[in-house]
Structure formats: structure tokens, C-alpha cells
Amino acid sequence: MRLDLRAFLSQASFFPPQVCFVPYIHSRGIFTGVGGLAFRASQSLQAEPPKKKKKTDPKQEQLRQHRYLKRLKKLQYKMGKAELKPVEEMRVDRALLDEARKRDLPEIPPEEQERRALLLKRWSKFKFAQHVTETRLIEGAIKAQEKALNELRTESEELYQQAIKTDNSLFPLEGVGPTHTPAIDGFDKKVIDGVCDVTDNTDEFL
Amino acid sequence: MAAHYRFPYLRILALTQSAYKMKGSLCFKNNLVFPKHQICRFCSSSDTETRPWQLMSGVCVERYPVISQTHNSIEEEFKEMCNMVEFESSVLSDHEIQVRKDRDRMKKRKEGELEEEAGDDGEVMTALDLEDIALEKLKQFQAAPRETSADQENDTKSINRKLADKLVLLVKEKIGDKTLWILPQGYRDTGESMREAAERVLNACTIENRMKVKFVGNAPVGVYKYKYPEDIQHKIGAQGAKIFFFKAKLMQGDFMQRPDVGISEYKWVTREELDSHLIKGYSDTIKSFILPVSL
Numbered sequence: 001m002r003l004d005l006r007a008f009l010s011q012a013s014f015f016p017p018q019v020c021f022v023p024y025i026h027s028r029g030i031f032t033g034v035g036g037l038a039f040r041a042s043q044s045l046q047a048e049p050p051k052k053k054k055k056t057d058p059k060q061e062q063l064r065q066h067r068y069l070k071r072l073k074k075l076q077y078k079m080g081k082a083e084l085k086p087v088e089e090m091r092v093d094r095a096l097l098d099e100a101r102k103r104d105l106p107e108i109p110p111e112e113q114e115r116r117a118l119l120l121k122r123w124s125k126f127k128f129a130q131h132v133t134e135t136r137l138i139e140g141a142i143k144a145q146e147k148a149l150n151e152l153r154t155e156s157e158e159l160y161q162q163a164i165k166t167d168n169s170l171f172p173l174e175g176v177g178p179t180h181t182p183a184i185d186g187f188d189k190k191v192i193d194g195v196c197d198v199t200d201n202t203d204e205f206l
Numbered sequence: 207m208a209a210h211y212r213f214p215y216l217r218i219l220a221l222t223q224s225a226y227k228m229k230g231s232l233c234f235k236n237n238l239v240f241p242k243h244q245i246c247r248f249c250s251s252s253d254t255e256t257r258p259w260q261l262m263s264g265v266c267v268e269r270y271p272v273i274s275q276t277h278n279s280i281e282e283e284f285k286e287m288c289n290m291v292e293f294e295s296s297v298l299s300d301h302e303i304q305v306r307k308d309r310d311r312m313k314k315r316k317e318g319e320l321e322e323e324a325g326d327d328g329e330v331m332t333a334l335d336l337e338d339i340a341l342e343k344l345k346q347f348q349a350a351p352r353e354t355s356a357d358q359e360n361d362t363k364s365i366n367r368k369l370a371d372k373l374v375l376l377v378k379e380k381i382g383d384k385t386l387w388i389l390p391q392g393y394r395d396t397g398e399s400m401r402e403a404a405e406r407v408l409n410a411c412t413i414e415n416r417m418k419v420k421f422v423g424n425a426p427v428g429v430y431k432y433k434y435p436e437d438i439q440h441k442i443g444a445q446g447a448k449i450f451f452f453k454a455k456l457m458q459g460d461f462m463q464r465p466d467v468g469i470s471e472y473k474w475v476t477r478e479e480l481d482s483h484l485i486k487g488y489s490d491t492i493k494s495f496i497l498p499v500s501l
Contacts, residue, residue, distance in 0.1 A: 101297040108294070116287055123284045133501045141427070144494040148429035148450055152400065155261060155448065162399040163425045170423060175455075178274045181349040182369055 257445040259431070263403035264391040264451040266427070266496065267419055267461070269365055269373040269474065273352055275500050276370065304333035362473045365460050371476045372499050374492075375461055376483055377411065378471040382438070385470065387483040389492065391449055400426060404452040411469060416462040419454040426450035427495040430488055451495065 095101075153160040190196040277285065298306075312332075356364035365373065376387045392407035394400060401424050408419065433439075433446035463472055473483070477498050481489050 096297050101303070103294075103296070103298060105294055116291075119283060119287055122280060126280050130501045137497050137501075140494045141497060144428040144491070145425060148426040151429045151431070151448060152426065152450060155259065159261075159400055163401070165424050167421075167424045170420075173420070175270070178271045178370070180274055181352055182272050182354070182366075184348075184350045 257439060257443060260442070260444045260447040261394045261400070261403075262391050262447050262449045263394055263400050263407055263426075264389045264430075264449045265375075265404050265408045265454055266389050266451050266492070267375040267408070267417075267454045267456055268496070269375075269456045271372055271499050272369040274370065301333055301337070305337075308332040308334065362475065365456075365474055367474065368476050370499070372496070373474040373476060374480070374496060376473045376475055376480075377469045378473075379468055380470070382435075386485065387473070388488070389451065390469075399424070400450050401452055404450075404454075408454065411461075411464060411467055413462040413464055416459050417456065418458040420457050422453045422455060427453050428491055430491045451492070453495065 149160065149163065152163055187196065191198055352369065354366045354369065356367040357369075361367060367373070375390065377390050378385055378387050379391075381388070390407055390411050392403065392410065394403040395406070398406070401421060405421065428451040430449045430451070431446060432449075434442065434444065439445060461472060461474075463469055475483060477493065477496050480493060480496075483489075484492065
């Protein structure tokens with residue numbers, strides 16, 4: 001029980017809590033005590049007792065819910081399908097849609113179109129064959145590992161359990177991917193010594 | 207097993223299910239499971255031998271490709287087509303628009319239409335000039351060649367050979383009375399796990415801190431079993447050896463052979479060259495877990 005003067009006063013004296021000031025009680029003569037026992041009433045004590053729960057028929061309740069949901073659905077249908085939010089990356093810059101930017105290129109001749117269509121077909125065949133080979137190789141590798149683990153298990157259960165433990169030191173795994181040309185021998189040293197200029201001038205050209 | 211089943215397939219299912227639960231008494235052949243108490247002509251009669259197998263760890267150190275593979279003809283063709291399509295469906299870039307503007311301005315100036323703007327020195331850097339400067343700078347840059355000197359000399363000990371392919375370390379060791387090319391291997395000491403044995407084997411071969419590798423996982427990637435000849439079986443008391451291979455990725459450095467170890471030679475070879483160095487069964491086992499770079 002806390003003496004919350006402001007809230008109490010707002011209730012007792014019709015002033016909203018923001019407006020209420022904390023008065024100098026004795027001189028103003030505002031009544032703050034409830035009853036003669038100097039009983040201090042706080043906000044929580046002045047709260048309304050909980051309302052009595054009315055017995056609702058479950059069927060009635062269900063019907064009411066059903067009708068409510070139906071009304072919502074009808075409203076949604078009237079409003080139309082929800083518009084998808086535009087994905088930031090998929091927006092084309094307004095400046096690029098300008099007519100002046102369009103290229104003036106001749107029409108692609110039908111022979112060229114034919115060639116391209118046939119090339120696409122050959123390419124899909126080639127890529128599929130690659131995929132099949134890759135899948136077979138991976139399956140072979142998995143089988144080899146399973147065979148190795150089975151053999152290890154027949155030898156010793158303890159070694160097998162040690163082998164199937166997760167290796168926490170594996171990740172983070174770093175790797176420098178293949179580039180078109182290898183690293184130039186001694187290039188880093190040249191850069192440090194100031195012989196090679198690697199200042200990025202691309203902003204000048206853009 | 208002799209229970210009566212209404213549907214015969216359920217009986218087979220029950221058979222395989224119960225057989226699966228029996229550990230150590232299964233026989234795998236052609237993706238079928240046979241419980242051993244049934245007539246199993248496919249299984250090796252390993253129940254009669256009492257001699258154990260010796261356990262060894264082998265290490266497959268791989269140097270991953272440094273440069274990308276060259277395109278084959280269809281890849282080249284497709285790449286060109288993709289570039290053409292992309293160009294055709296693109297719009298002019300800022301640089302191209304600037305080039306056009308500069309060209310028009312030059313034309314107008316020649317025809318005398320354009321007045322000289324105040325404060326114009328007459329020599330303004332056009333977009334084309336910038337382009338030329340950029341091209342000049344590019345020409346000055348010398349990239350390292352894709353085919354190295356090691357390629358030209360065919361130095362198989364070098365790690366700079368065949369930069370577009372994966373290289374695997376092979377060593378030449380004396381096994382029995384023969385010297386064979388193998389992956390580095392060694393016996394497992396008591397109290398070691400197989401991976402720890404593999405790490406020890408590799409450290410024993412090479413001089414300390416010259417080669418930095420990262421072992422990939424605790425589980426072996428392959429197994430190769432070979433039986434000792436009869437007299438050696440009696441001498442050692444083991445039936446043969448099981449070599450469990452572990453993969454390691456070469457992160458830094460190169461293999462520096464320790465002079466005191468029983469390795470007479472070493473080589474870094476590609477997957478295609480494995481067949482010419484190793485014996486057939488061993489080569490097939492290894493090739494299953496060394497995946498090629500180009501498919």
C-alpha cells in the first residue's frame with residue numbers, strides 16, 4: 001500500500017493526474033484520509049473488485065466467434081489481396097528508366113536467335129551431366145566413409161565413438177578461393193616499400 | 207522367425223529388421239542385408255581366424271587449387287553469349303553518356319556553333335581521356351603467369367605445379383620387401399584415437415613448423431585393408447593391417463622431409479596421376495575420397 005497522493009487526489013477531487021498538484025494539506029483543507037482511522041488508501045485499494053463472470057453457452061460462444069471471423073474475412077476480401085512490400089534491392093533506379101538511356105541496337109537476326117536457343121539446350125545438357133557426375137562422386141565419398149566407420153566399429157567401439165564426435169576446432173574454417181592468376185611473388189613487399197602503387201583511383205573514373 | 211504371417215512381405219521385413227538389431231553378425235553385399243546365421247556364401251569366412259588386425263592411420267594432405275580452371279569450348283561459347291545478352295538488355299551507363307556529350311560538344315565546337323564558355327581553358331579532361339588513362343594503367347600491370355616454372359620443368363616435388371588442380375602428397379616407403387608409393391601412414395599407438403595417430407604420423411614425416419595443415423573432422427574418410435603374407439602373419443601375430451585415412455587441407459608452407467624417417471622420396475601429384483604411381487586396389491580406394499576439381 002503506497003500513498004500515491006496524485007492519483008488519490010485525482011480520484012477524490014476530479015482533477016486529472018497530470019493537472020493535479022501536491023497540495024499543502026493542512027492549509028488547503030483537502031480531505032485525504034478515508035475514515036477516522038487515518039487509513040491510507042492507495043490506487044490499488046481503490047480499484048474496482050473483479051466483475052462476476054457470466055456463464056456463456058459454449059455453442060453460443062462458438063457461433064459468435066464464427067460470425068466474427070466471417071465478418072473479418074468478408075472485409076479482407078473487399079479490400080483485395082495484400083500488396084507485397086517492395087524488396088529494396090529489386091528496385092530499379094529512377095534515373096535508369098529514362099528514355100535517353102536506351103541503347104540503339106539493331107534487331108537480332110533469326111539465325112542468331114536460333115544459335116542462342118540451341119546453345120542454351122546444349123548448355124543445359126552439359127550442366128546436367130556435370131551435376132550427375134558430381135552427385136555420383138559425392139555419394140561414392142560418403143559410401144567410402146561409411147565403410148571406414150563400419151570397419152572401425154568392428155575393431156573397437158571406443159575408437160568408433162571417438163571418431164564420430166563432432167570436431168569443434170573445424171569451424172571457423174578459412175580458405176582463400178581460386179583466382180584467375182596466382183599471387184605475384186614479392187608483391188606485398190613492393191607495396192610496403194612503396195615501389196608499387198595500389199591507390200584506388202576508381203572514384204576518379206566513375 | 208518361423209512365425210506365421212498373413213502377408214509374406216511382412217515376414218521378410220521382420221527378418222531384416224531383427225537382423226539389423228544383431229550387431230556384428232551382419233553381412234552387407236549389394237545393398238542387401240543377410241543375417242549371418244542364414245546361408246551366406248557371400249561373406250568372407252572371417253570367423254575362423256583369431257588373429258587381430260593392426261590399425262594404422264594414413265594422412266591425405268591436399269593442396270587446394272590456387273587458380274581457376276580454364277574454360278572448355280562450350281563454357282567459352284556460353285560465356286560470350288551471356289555477355290552479349292547482358293549488353294543488349296542493358297542501358298547506357300553514366301560514363302557512356304558523358305562520352306556522348308563530350309563527342310557532341312567537340313563536334314559543335316569544330317563547327318563553331320558553341321561559344322567558348324567563360325573560364326574555359328579549352329583543355330578539359332573528357333571522359334574518353336579518362337578511359338585511355340585507365341587502360342594505360344591496366345597495361346602497366348603485370349599479372350603472374352598461370353603456368354609456372356614448376357609446370358615447365360615438371361618438378362613433381364614443387365607445390366607450385368598445376369595450380370588449377372588439387373595436389374596430393376605421396377611418399378615412397380619400404381613395405382615388406384617392396385618400395386611403394388603410398389600416402390603417409392603409421393601404426394596407431396595405444397591410447398591414441400585414430401585422428402591423433404594421423405596427426406602424429408604427419409608430424410613425424412615433416413620438419414616442425416614448415417607445413418601448416420587443418421585436419422577435416424574426427425572420422426576417417428576411407429579404409430584400406432591388406433593381409434600380410436603367411437610368414438609375416440606368424441611373425442607379427444596379426445592377420446594384416448587396416449589403414450584408416452584422414453583428410454587434411456594444406457593451409458601454409460610446404461612439405462619438408464625429415465632425413466631420419468623411412469621416406470626415400472616424396473611427390474605432389476594430381477588425381478589423374480595417382481593411377482600411374484599407386485597399386486590398383488589402393489588407388490581405387492583413395493580416388494573415392496579425393497574428389498576431382500573439374501568434372
